[in-house]
Amino acid sequence: MAHSAEIIAVGTEILLGNIANTNAQYLSCELSSLGISVYWHTVVGDNPERLRAALELARTRADIIITTGGLGPTYDDLTKQVICETFGQRLVLHEDILDGIRSFYREALHREMPLNNTQQAELPEGCTIFDNAVGTAPGCAFTSGGVSVLMLPGPPFEMETMVERCAIPYLKRLSDETIVSHDIMCFGLGESSVEELLHDRMVHMVNPSLATYAKPAEVRLRATAKAASSTEAEAMLAPVVEEVKSALGSYVYGVDVSGLPAQCLKLLREKNVTFATAESCTGGMIAAQFTSLPGASAVYRGGVVSYWTSVKHDVLGVDQGLLDEWGAVAEPTARAMAEGARRITGADLAVSVTGVAGPDCDERGNPVGLVFVGLATPDGTFCRKLQLGKRRRDRIRSVTCNHAFDMLRRYLTDLPVEEL
Amino acid sequence: MAHSAEIIAVGTEILLGNIANTNAQYLSCELSSLGISVYWHTVVGDNPERLRAALELARTRADIIITTGGLGPTYDDLTKQVICETFGQRLVLHEDILDGIRSFYREALHREMPLNNTQQAELPEGCTIFDNAVGTAPGCAFTSGGVSVLMLPGPPFEMETMVERCAIPYLKRLSDETIVSHDIMCFGLGESSVEELLHDRMVHMVNPSLATYAKPAEVRLRATAKAASSTEAEAMLAPVVEEVKSALGSYVYGVDVSGLPAQCLKLLREKNVTFATAESCTGGMIAAQFTSLPGASAVYRGGVVSYWTSVKHDVLGVDQGLLDEWGAVAEPTARAMAEGARRITGADLAVSVTGVAGPDCDERGNPVGLVFVGLATPDGTFCRKLQLGKRRRDRIRSVTCNHAFDMLRRYLTDLPVEEL
Numbered sequence: 001m002a003h004s005a006e007i008i009a010v011g012t013e014i015l016l017g018n019i020a021n022t023n024a025q026y027l028s029c030e031l032s033s034l035g036i037s038v039y040w041h042t043v044v045g046d047n048p049e050r051l052r053a054a055l056e057l058a059r060t061r062a063d064i065i066i067t068t069g070g071l072g073p074t075y076d077d078l079t080k081q082v083i084c085e086t087f088g089q090r091l092v093l094h095e096d097i098l099d100g101i102r103s104f105y106r107e108a109l110h111r112e113m114p115l116n117n118t119q120q121a122e123l124p125e126g127c128t129i130f131d132n133a134v135g136t137a138p139g140c141a142f143t144s145g146g147v148s149v150l151m152l153p154g155p156p157f158e159m160e161t162m163v164e165r166c167a168i169p170y171l172k173r174l175s176d177e178t179i180v181s182h183d184i185m186c187f188g189l190g191e192s193s194v195e196e197l198l199h200d201r202m203v204h205m206v207n208p209s210l211a212t213y214a215k216p217a218e219v220r221l222r223a224t225a226k227a228a229s230s231t232e233a234e235a236m237l238a239p240v241v242e243e244v245k246s247a248l249g250s251y252v253y254g255v256d257v258s259g260l261p262a263q264c265l266k267l268l269r270e271k272n273v274t275f276a277t278a279e280s281c282t283g284g285m286i287a288a289q290f291t292s293l294p295g296a297s298a299v300y301r302g303g304v305v306s307y308w309t310s311v312k313h314d315v316l317g318v319d320q321g322l323l324d325e326w327g328a329v330a331e332p333t334a335r336a337m338a339e340g341a342r343r344i345t346g347a348d349l350a351v352s353v354t355g356v357a358g359p360d361c362d363e364r365g366n367p368v369g370l371v372f373v374g375l376a377t378p379d380g381t382f383c384r385k386l387q388l389g390k391r392r393r394d395r396i397r398s399v400t401c402n403h404a405f406d407m408l409r410r411y412l413t414d415l416p417v418e419e420l
Numbered sequence: 421m422a423h424s425a426e427i428i429a430v431g432t433e434i435l436l437g438n439i440a441n442t443n444a445q446y447l448s449c450e451l452s453s454l455g456i457s458v459y460w461h462t463v464v465g466d467n468p469e470r471l472r473a474a475l476e477l478a479r480t481r482a483d484i485i486i487t488t489g490g491l492g493p494t495y496d497d498l499t500k501q502v503i504c505e506t507f508g509q510r511l512v513l514h515e516d517i518l519d520g521i522r523s524f525y526r527e528a529l530h531r532e533m534p535l536n537n538t539q540q541a542e543l544p545e546g547c548t549i550f551d552n553a554v555g556t557a558p559g560c561a562f563t564s565g566g567v568s569v570l571m572l573p574g575p576p577f578e579m580e581t582m583v584e585r586c587a588i589p590y591l592k593r594l595s596d597e598t599i600v601s602h603d604i605m606c607f608g609l610g611e612s613s614v615e616e617l618l619h620d621r622m623v624h625m626v627n628p629s630l631a632t633y634a635k636p637a638e639v640r641l642r643a644t645a646k647a648a649s650s651t652e653a654e655a656m657l658a659p660v661v662e663e664v665k666s667a668l669g670s671y672v673y674g675v676d677v678s679g680l681p682a683q684c685l686k687l688l689r690e691k692n693v694t695f696a697t698a699e700s701c702t703g704g705m706i707a708a709q710f711t712s713l714p715g716a717s718a719v720y721r722g723g724v725v726s727y728w729t730s731v732k733h734d735v736l737g738v739d740q741g742l743l744d745e746w747g748a749v750a751e752p753t754a755r756a757m758a759e760g761a762r763r764i765t766g767a768d769l770a771v772s773v774t775g776v777a778g779p780d781c782d783e784r785g786n787p788v789g790l791v792f793v794g795l796a797t798p799d800g801t802f803c804r805k806l807q808l809g810k811r812r813r814d815r816i817r818s819v820t821c822n823h824a825f826d827m828l829r830r831y832l833t834d835l836p837v838e839e840l
Contacts (some may be wrong), residue, residue, distance in 0.1 A: 015458045016634045017448030018640065018743040020440050024463070028437030038435045039470060041463035043444070050459060057477075063674070074615055074632075075648050108809065134811070157812060192534050195494055213438045214575070220438065277704075277725065283711025284697075284704030284838070291703025292814060294779050302731035304724055305697065305707040308765070311722035315764055316737065325458075359714050389528065391554070394712060395577055401634055 003371065004037045004175050005130075006062035008054050010070035010079050012045035016175055023152075023159050023255065024069040030163055035177040036064060039250035046076040055086045059147045064174065066167075069154030071137040073117040079151060080122065087144045089124035097121040097129070101136045130166035134158055139405070141170055147269035148174060177226060180233035184221040184244050185254045185263070185407050194219045197247050208236050210244070218397045230266045250415050253406070261289045267412040275408065277303030278316055278341035278352040280385060281371060286351065286401050301345040306337065316340030329354050329366045338374035349411070350376045351404040357396045371400050375407045375417060378403040382417040423594060424457045426482035428474050430499050431488035431574055432465035443488040443572075443579050443727040450583055454591055454648070455599040456484060466496040475506045479567045483593070486587075489559035489574030493537040498700035499571060501543065509544035517541040521556045523559045549587035554578055561590055568594060568673030570750070600653035604641040604664050606671045607680060607826050608840040614639045617667050628656050630664070636678075637819050664764035670835050673826070681709045687832040688719035695828065698736055698772040700748065701791065706771065706821050726757065736760030747785045748775050755801045758794035769831070770796045771824040775806070777816045791820050795827045795837060801835040802827060 007024045014021050022416040025042045031038050040061065044054045051070075058065045070079030084091045105113040107131075120137045123129060130139035135158035141150040143334060150167055152159045186194060191214035198210065198221075225242045227233040254263040266336035272383050277287045278301075284305045288295050300396050303362075304311040309328050318336040326332045338352035353369025356362050369388035374381060384407060388396050410417045427444045434441050435479035444461045451458050462483065464474045471490075478485045490499030504511045518541035525533040533556075540557045543549060548558035549572075555578040556787045561570040570587055572579045606614060611634035618630070618641075628645040647653040653813050665672050674683040688695060697707050699721075704725045726732040729748050733740050738756040746752045775791025776782045789808035794801060804827060808816050830837045 012631065013633045014445070014644070015448055016452050017445045017450075017629075018642070020442045020445040021461070022440045024436070025437045025440040028435055030437075032436050038437075039465060041429075041435065041441070043461035045459060047459075059613075073612060094437070109610075113654075114616055116615075157815060189528075190431055192493060192537070194536055195536075199422065211432065211436075213433045222436070222438070279704075279707075281711075282708070283716070283720075284699075284723070284725065285711075287699075287704030287727075288708040291695070291705075291725070292817070294813060296703070297727055300703075300727050302725045302735070303704070304728040304735070305704065305711070305722045307707075307711065307720050307722040311765055314766070315722070315724070324482065345731055363667075366505070387472070393578060393714060396616030397712070417713075 002035070002037065003064055003174060004039055004062050005031050005064035006040040006042065006058040007038060007141070008058060008065060009041070009043045010046065010051060010059070010067055012076070014043045015045045018037070020364070021155070023156055024158070026160055027068070027163065028064055030168065031171070032056075032179060034168070034171055035394060036171065036177040046070060046078060048078050049083050051082045051117070052086055053281055055083065057146070064147060064148045064150070064171070066150045066152065068152045068159055071120065071139065071151060071153045073114065073120055073136070077119075080124070083149060083151060087149060088140070089127070089144065091121050091122045091143060092125045094129070095121070097123070097138055100131075104136055112290040114198060130162050130169060130170075132158055132162060133165060133294050134161050135272060139166065142166070146403060150247045173280065175277075178228065178233055179224060179226050180226040180242035181222050182231050182237055182240060182241050183256055184248075184252055185252045185257055185259070185404060186219045186221065186222065186248055187253050187260060189248065189251050190214070191219050191220060193223065194248065198244065201383050205394060208240050210240060217402055239352055249300050250410075253409055260409060262401055264294050264405050264412070265296060265299065265409045267409055271412060273349060273412070274299050274301050274347045275349040275351065276301050276341045276345040276347035277302065278337040279339070280303050280307060280312070280354040280406075282353045282400050283307060284398050285397055286353065287405050289401055301347045303341055303345070303350075307358060312337060315344070315384070317344065327362075327364045328367075329356055329362055329364070329372065331372050331383050331385065332385050334372035336375070338381055340374035342376040348378065349408065350409055353400055353404060355400060356394045358390065359393060371396065373386060373400065377411055382411070384418050422455070422457065423484055424459055424482050425451050425486060426460040426462065426478040426483035427458060428478060428485060428487045429463045429574075430466065430471060430487055431460070431463070432467075432496070433653060434463045435465045443576055446576070447488070447583065449484055450588065451591070452601070454588070456591065456752055466490060466498060467817050468498050471498065471502045472506055474559055475502075475503065478828060479565070479749060483566060484568045484570070484591070486570045486572065488572045488579055490574070491540065491559065491571060491573045491627070493534065493540055493556070496598070497539075497581070501545070503569060504544050507562075507569060508513055508565065509547075510815070511542045512545045513542050514549070517542070517558055520604045524556055533715060540775065548590060550582050550590075552578055552582060553585060554581050559586065561587070572728070580775060598650050598653055599646050600649065600657060601642050601644040601708065602657055602661050603676055604643065604661060604668075604672055605674045605677055605679070606639045606641065606668055607637060607673050607822060609639060609668065609671050611639050614641070614668065625660075628660050630660060637822055670830075671774070673829055680829060682713055684825050684832070685713050685716060685719065686827045687711070687829055693769060693832070694719050694721050694767045696721050696761045696765035696767035697768040698757040698770060699723065699725050700727060700757070700774040701777040702817050702820050702824075705817055706773065706824050709821055710763050721767045723761055723765070723770075731769070732757060739763065747782075747784045747786075749776055749782055749784070749790060749792065751792050751803050751805065752804050754792035754794035755796070758796035758801055762796040770826065773820055773824060775820060776818070777813045778810065779811060779813060789816055791816070793820065793823050793827060797831060802831070804838050817827060
């Protein structure tokens, strides 16, 4: 039987806009890979009446309800009480869980448990307990009237750890259909252009299906098949993935990779090539994105954030005459920065960025969105000029990072580097 | 009359977990500052029946409904059609909007409008049109049976630009109560500790109210007052903010600042002091976070990402004997990195980070989560040793960044730098 789930996030902080509901995103990915469809996300505040209304509605339209949040030690954490009332369960104190929370405080936090953490040890009678390996609030699950209810903590790291260790095994025992997806990653084409190239295929396909998801300058195409087994689903997907790849050509940079940085890491490791960075307007973002990947240290030597022009000269060794003539934002400067980073770090390749991220144009009158991205290699230095227009500062910076990684992956796969 | 809003995000990509519903977060912040309460967020896929059900429910429990998404040019963009059916509105083609979309394609995108963009020019008859200054899909609003419905595009930048320019003025005409909030920002205390220090105050207060929101190693306390005017609300809040500040002492780093980097920027500008960075395990994150702030270039000179040990020596000038003796992850190395960054950039201050972000311990057997944060100043060099435990890589990196900024702000406000 195919299951469908509703995710209910409990927390006034989400309704006030203090945090985004990233837990629902994480859970949706995990549920999808288990073959469980998610048709609804709901967010409700720390308010018992509205939480009860949300639960009453969810039980009519989903057979799996997953809540996040409201399991904490503070007075407004009400999820367990309201769920037990709604589903007619009894809340009982588990002494062994209380002992566990006490030891967590002593051993991991080096202090005594505050008294109000006691309520975290109260759970529905007869439920399946989900241990919290990285925090204090345990989660749990029970089935009542054909509906399975899973309660998870709100802090994302605690929630994710509990999902991996406890909730996925629990859910696997409920599900018997398999969904397999492959993500075809594409840089340099807009969503409309991608869809025009693939339109017939996208409208008519149901299983496997094909959907597009746009990010700045990037499009992810997800091909999804439902089948009784993963082997069968894979066989349905293989020709679709090949067709999309051939239709979109060199704009496709990878399949089932998380993004351009991960694809570059893969290529650099395969070819045993190191790289370095020299960043001005991206201010360390290229380095930070790349080093967020485990294993980055095998191929990334380091870099320079040359925010002031003096640092371009003093640290990267960019010629002062060149800087005086061209200024900080210019193609010769981008080239010299990349070459400088390559020289001082001893890396095989180096990318560089200099541009105007805004909100104002620079002192030479260069417009917001004008960016030069350089790539120094043993085969010479390349440069791509971007005119991103007057967009938001963070958007200009993140699109620029993608262009730097795109040049790197094109160089590493023998594609033309400068044009898109 | 006090209004309440429901935010409905339309998009299968959210239910599949491809993106988080950050639009709801942004809208919630904006609505809250307009005195409009948000009691529900709902996410529904590109499915007309479920969207209709969501709208029918929302009109019973909110008097403002804001939808995001589903205004695009592709076949699964159905929001306008379903809303018009549900609220009995007629969809009509606006020739002037069609001309606008055509010019946007020609002038901003340098190509002809694809035919399927035509449906973006269809809007409910008699609605208020929200121009899209940065994309093609216009938004709109109408009121029907006492419920105001606002339709906004899904791409965050388009949605946010439209909210600022069109939706806020539209909503202001609906609202007549003012909510004022102040955020008291606190670093170095857990949420439970903060609440224990403030418990009585938090439970009993309704207007003004006080709520805590935890991020890794950071707690934000939001004091909120509702009143007829902002002057009245401010007068209610002033004593609350003062009491919290005095109860939490030097853990409070600012009021109404977005975070530690912004507070550091403010202090550095006030004191006309420049700084630089030398990062190993944070890999450029400190630089990237700081340079995401407009105006950062006034005080941030630049930095080095010394990911490989050779870069610590070759670029930062850390003594090879010191590196051989102590290794990359050690207090003397952190100190020398900060001093090196200060020297080569000419900055007044420099922060440095070296540590083990995981997932594995380093080649000398230093455990995951061991991090040294240095601060070189004209008054000598400081160092804080962190033992963050075996947490996730990105968590270790982001908490470390906060410690670096915390040391900087403590130095700039004459507080002890090394202890917390």
